[in-house]
Amino acid sequence: MTSDLERLFEHLRFPSISTDSRHAGDVQANAQWLKAQFVEMGLEAELHETPGHPVVLARNEKVEGLPTVLIYGHYDVQPVDPLELWDSPPFEPEVRDGKIWGRGGADNKGQHFVHMLGAEKTIQEEGKLPLNVIFLIEGEEEIGSPNLVPFLKEHLDELACDIIAVSDTGMVAPGVPTLGYGLRGITCLDVTVKGPAGDLHSGVYGGCVANPASAAARLIASLHHDDGSIAVEGFYDDVIALEDWEREMWAQVPGTSNEEILASIGSPEPFGEPGYTMAEQLWARPTVEVNGMGGGYQGEGSKTVIPAEAMFKLSCRLVPGQDPDKVQAQVEEHLRKMLPRGVTIEIDKGHSGKAYHNDPHSRYGKAAQAALKRSFGREPVLIREGGSIPIIQDMKEILGADSLMLGLALPGCQIHAPNENYAVENFERGIEMSRALLKELSKI
Amino acid sequence: MTSDLERLFEHLRFPSISTDSRHAGDVQANAQWLKAQFVEMGLEAELHETPGHPVVLARNEKVEGLPTVLIYGHYDVQPVDPLELWDSPPFEPEVRDGKIWGRGGADNKGQHFVHMLGAEKTIQEEGKLPLNVIFLIEGEEEIGSPNLVPFLKEHLDELACDIIAVSDTGMVAPGVPTLGYGLRGITCLDVTVKGPAGDLHSGVYGGCVANPASAAARLIASLHHDDGSIAVEGFYDDVIALEDWEREMWAQVPGTSNEEILASIGSPEPFGEPGYTMAEQLWARPTVEVNGMGGGYQGEGSKTVIPAEAMFKLSCRLVPGQDPDKVQAQVEEHLRKMLPRGVTIEIDKGHSGKAYHNDPHSRYGKAAQAALKRSFGREPVLIREGGSIPIIQDMKEILGADSLMLGLALPGCQIHAPNENYAVENFERGIEMSRALLKELSKI
Numbered sequence: 001m002t003s004d005l006e007r008l009f010e011h012l013r014f015p016s017i018s019t020d021s022r023h024a025g026d027v028q029a030n031a032q033w034l035k036a037q038f039v040e041m042g043l044e045a046e047l048h049e050t051p052g053h054p055v056v057l058a059r060n061e062k063v064e065g066l067p068t069v070l071i072y073g074h075y076d077v078q079p080v081d082p083l084e085l086w087d088s089p090p091f092e093p094e095v096r097d098g099k100i101w102g103r104g105g106a107d108n109k110g111q112h113f114v115h116m117l118g119a120e121k122t123i124q125e126e127g128k129l130p131l132n133v134i135f136l137i138e139g140e141e142e143i144g145s146p147n148l149v150p151f152l153k154e155h156l157d158e159l160a161c162d163i164i165a166v167s168d169t170g171m172v173a174p175g176v177p178t179l180g181y182g183l184r185g186i187t188c189l190d191v192t193v194k195g196p197a198g199d200l201h202s203g204v205y206g207g208c209v210a211n212p213a214s215a216a217a218r219l220i221a222s223l224h225h226d227d228g229s230i231a232v233e234g235f236y237d238d239v240i241a242l243e244d245w246e247r248e249m250w251a252q253v254p255g256t257s258n259e260e261i262l263a264s265i266g267s268p269e270p271f272g273e274p275g276y277t278m279a280e281q282l283w284a285r286p287t288v289e290v291n292g293m294g295g296g297y298q299g300e301g302s303k304t305v306i307p308a309e310a311m312f313k314l315s316c317r318l319v320p321g322q323d324p325d326k327v328q329a330q331v332e333e334h335l336r337k338m339l340p341r342g343v344t345i346e347i348d349k350g351h352s353g354k355a356y357h358n359d360p361h362s363r364y365g366k367a368a369q370a371a372l373k374r375s376f377g378r379e380p381v382l383i384r385e386g387g388s389i390p391i392i393q394d395m396k397e398i399l400g401a402d403s404l405m406l407g408l409a410l411p412g413c414q415i416h417a418p419n420e421n422y423a424v425e426n427f428e429r430g431i432e433m434s435r436a437l438l439k440e441l442s443k444i
Numbered sequence: 445m446t447s448d449l450e451r452l453f454e455h456l457r458f459p460s461i462s463t464d465s466r467h468a469g470d471v472q473a474n475a476q477w478l479k480a481q482f483v484e485m486g487l488e489a490e491l492h493e494t495p496g497h498p499v500v501l502a503r504n505e506k507v508e509g510l511p512t513v514l515i516y517g518h519y520d521v522q523p524v525d526p527l528e529l530w531d532s533p534p535f536e537p538e539v540r541d542g543k544i545w546g547r548g549g550a551d552n553k554g555q556h557f558v559h560m561l562g563a564e565k566t567i568q569e570e571g572k573l574p575l576n577v578i579f580l581i582e583g584e585e586e587i588g589s590p591n592l593v594p595f596l597k598e599h600l601d602e603l604a605c606d607i608i609a610v611s612d613t614g615m616v617a618p619g620v621p622t623l624g625y626g627l628r629g630i631t632c633l634d635v636t637v638k639g640p641a642g643d644l645h646s647g648v649y650g651g652c653v654a655n656p657a658s659a660a661a662r663l664i665a666s667l668h669h670d671d672g673s674i675a676v677e678g679f680y681d682d683v684i685a686l687e688d689w690e691r692e693m694w695a696q697v698p699g700t701s702n703e704e705i706l707a708s709i710g711s712p713e714p715f716g717e718p719g720y721t722m723a724e725q726l727w728a729r730p731t732v733e734v735n736g737m738g739g740g741y742q743g744e745g746s747k748t749v750i751p752a753e754a755m756f757k758l759s760c761r762l763v764p765g766q767d768p769d770k771v772q773a774q775v776e777e778h779l780r781k782m783l784p785r786g787v788t789i790e791i792d793k794g795h796s797g798k799a800y801h802n803d804p805h806s807r808y809g810k811a812a813q814a815a816l817k818r819s820f821g822r823e824p825v826l827i828r829e830g831g832s833i834p835i836i837q838d839m840k841e842i843l844g845a846d847s848l849m850l851g852l853a854l855p856g857c858q859i860h861a862p863n864e865n866y867a868v869e870n871f872e873r874g875i876e877m878s879r880a881l882l883k884e885l886s887k888i
Contacts, residue, residue, distance in 0.1 A: 184647060186647070186748070188746050190746075195711060196709045196710050196711045197709065197710025197711075198709075198710070200709055201831060202731070202733045202735055202759055202761070203628060203630070203761055203829075203830050203831030203832050204726070204829070204830045204831050205709060205726065205830065206726075206731040206733045206759075206761050206830065207716050207717070207725040207726055207729055207730070207731040207733075207761065207830070208705065208714055208715060208716050208722035208723075208725040208726050209709060209711045209714075209715050209716070209722075210672075210711070210713075210715040210716075211733055211734055213664070213734040213735075213736070213737050213756075214664055214665070214667075214668065214733075214734050216661070216737075217660070217661040217662075217663075217664035217665045217734070217737065217756075218661075218664075218665040219661075220657070220658055220661035220662075220665075221658070221661045221662040221664075221665035221666075222665075223658070224658065226784075228654075228785075261652065265640045265641065265642075265644055265649060265653060266640050266641025266642070267639060267640045267641075267653045267654070267786065268786060268787075268788070269654075269785060269786050270652055270653075270786075271652060271653050271654035271785060271786040272651050272652050272653070272654075273651070278652035278653075279652075281651040281652040282648070282649065282650070282651055282652050285651055286651070287646070287650040287651040289646045289650045289651075289655055289658075289748075289750055290655055290657040290658050290661070290739070290740065291646055291657075291740050291741055291746065291747060291748055291749050291750075291751075292657070292739065292740035292741035292742045292743075292747070292749070292751070293657050293660075293661065293737060293738065293739050293740060293742070293754070294737065294738045294739075294742040295734070295736065295737050295738075296734065296735050296736035296737060296757070297735055297736035297757065298736045298737070298738040298755065298757075299736075302632050302634075302735065302757060302759065302794055302795070303735060303736070304630070304733075304735055304759050305735050305736070306733055306735075307735075307736070310737070311742065312657075312661075313740070313741065313742075313746060315646055315650075315746065315748050317646070317647055317650050317651065340670075341672075341713060341715060342711065342712060342713050342714075342715040344712070350746055351746070385647075385648070386647050386648045386649065386650060386651070387645060387647030387648050388647055
């Protein structure tokens with residue numbers, strides 16, 4: 001085993017589960033270990049305590065006139081339950097079949113550690129880094145980064161940077177370098193539909209009173225046309241259309257054809273807004289999805305009740321151009337307009353976040369493409385993702401810098417699940433990618 | 445306290461909760477007590493053991509040529525939780541404000557006991573009963589009478605009768621004698637809508653895959669027109685229309701105007717099939733109701749998931765003329781026809797029972813009306829009920845006899861709930877009603 005891998009294994013052995021207070025000591029110890037690694041590399045490093053887990057900050061000596069890259073990562077990990085489903089213990093990493101098995105391998109220790117090793121090797125070979133580098137490795141990503149926005153605001157000057165590099169996303173297929181340049185935003189609404197004062201017997205009262213479960217179903221049904229497109233007035237108005245180069249690029253991205261996506265999720269056929277491939281729908285079109293609905297008796301057998309109320313939870317994924325508050329208001333107005341007779345409605349507005357995207361053909365984007373090409377030996381694919389990473393948009397708003405998403409996790413890497421894994425090849429090529437990235441960015 | 449009331453209190457003190465095996469001994473003791481009461485009255489009485497709780501059967505000596513009435517009741521009661529909501533202990537009956545408070549007062553001990561006292565007083569005053577009388581008091585009504593149909597079939601000859609009298613329903617208002625002559629039937633369907641192989645992240649996959657919760661909602665919404673009428677093809681085809689005398693009668697029934705029903709259930713406005721009063725909808729029109737629906741995350745906060753499946757439970761209340769199997773098939777066909785793309789459906793057919801009605805102007809109905817009028821001092825109202833009492837239809841099919849539903853429970857009597865109560869006046873007038881009924885029926 002190489003010394004690089006041995007050092008990653010040290011990192012992976014910390015059970016740094018941020019959501020579990022019994023592991024607070026492990027999280028702290030992991031942060032201390034990281035700081036020591038940075039010091040050993042020759043960087044200035046500090047541990048910043050927060051109301052939660054510490055942020056590890058490290059940097060080389062700042063040289064005016066050179067560009068600054070901030071490398072973001074997180075050293076906390078997800079819980080490991082159910083433990084019995086792991087083929088090897090989650091915090092005793094090992095290599096099998098070309099993969100590193102263990103919690104945090106892909107999400108995110110194995111991904112940010114390549115950047116630490118890339119910087120270390122650069123310093124070892126060249127005596128110093130060719131640009132200003134700031135490492136920001138937080139310990140609360142898996143619990144929603146509750147203390148990171150205040151931390152960014154309190155350390156604005158210290159964190160000033162031109163570009164951000166993040167390896168915390170996916171590669172579309174083995175050997176296919178992937179640059180992510182967009183994420184969808186989100187806005188959520190919780191809806192309660194209320195009818196009679198209490199549950200009613202559906203024999204004694206059925207037929208003369210509005211059933212809140214039926215009314216909720218009618219509201220949900222009203223959100224989409226039969227073809228799957230969204231029926232909320234004005235919903236698509238502000239959506240920035242896909243560009244031709246994106247559609248051409250995405251049509252060639254391995255692993256993302258309709259057939260491949262359907263096979264991976266076990267769905268019988270595509271669905272939704274006509275005129276788009278599934279990848280286009282996922283990466284560039286907005287949604288309204290029911291994440292949960294309920295009302296009345298859901299247990300075994302029957303209970304002949306008309307429920308006094310029913311509920312549903314909606315989340316809308318947003319794309320560039322859409323304003324979360326405006327969309328939330330459009331959906332609310334739609335629901336109030338479509339409300340059936342005989343019931344009332346309560347709407348709780350949930351959390352929101354804007355969509356994010358940058359230009360992968362900017363000089364920073366080109367630097368990232370060049371680094372990916374040099375380390376993986378082929379042109380990278382340029383994709384967006386369907387999910388949301390709020391911290392990317394937060395850093396854009398607070399630090400004013402875009403994020404290059406240099407994902408190294410492969411399909412099947414099992415993040416957040418038992419048997420998390422990370423390809424040894426991606427670890428090794430990732431170190432090369434990081435070295436190349438520092439070089440490319442330094443030329444800007 | 446009268447001796448009649450004292451004896452009812454003895455009956456009410458047995459905690460004969462049929463669903464709770466810890467009370468099996470109490471149920472048995474109550475049955476033994478009942479048998480002793482019948483013997484004391486001068487009737488032949490037997491306790492018939494079943495796989496569950498015993499049936500108490502009592503009768504006078506059968507005289508050929510006289511009509512036979514079977515009086516049905518049940519001595520088991522509902523559980524009493526939550527105990528802390530009772531103003532007085534459920535099995536320590538007492539009189540307050542003209543009402544008897546305690547579990548079983550209205551449902552059903554207080555109602556069948558008037559018939560026992562009516563027969564007893566008739567025997568005491570006239571030396572014998574004027575017709576053949578069979579008492580059938582079961583101990584499993586509150587758990588769905590699982591052993592009663594086999595019992596009826598095994599004792600066909602013994603139970604042969606011309607008419608059945610049941611006091612186990614409601615009076616529409618104090619002082620308003622009520623003859624029930626119809627009940628709705630029921631048929632149930634459980635529906636599961638299946639989509640992707642597992643739950644999906646609604647960010648990563650939202651927009652390209654059919655959401656089973658949305659699909660379930662669309663199916664539910666498809667069952668009704670906007671005006672609340674049922675959209676299932678052929679659903680109303682076999683419904684026997686209301687007769688003019690029924691609409692006239694029901695328009696005058698106290699406590700059942702739209703305003704009174706809305707106030708009692710706390711609903712803002714009437715709903716459902718146009719052209720009918722709420723009472724007409726409840727008593728004479730069929731329904732499709734969602735008794736429960738669910739899918740995805742229903743807890744606090746948000747979980748951005750596309751659920752792998754969603755479910756809903758339907759029950760249809762049926763009216764005379766409708767065949768439960770045919771209606772079940774119509775609803776199934778409708779759901780399969782309306783199924784949105786991208787999901788599959790599984791339908792479990794649940795239990796069914798036909799609607800029941802008889803002619804309240806038959807000679808038996810007229811006898812019941814005369815008895816009610818004599819004991820309560822005014823013309824009875826003739827109503828149907830919205831709920832289902834399967835045993836009434838079972839007795840019709842097995843014994844070939846109709847049931848006169850002579851309800852004595854008032855609105856607000858809290859059956860199945862804390863503070864169950866039964867008007868002392870109805871207890872006293874009920875005894876008179878029973879005596880009058882025996883006399884009227886003997887003249888047929």
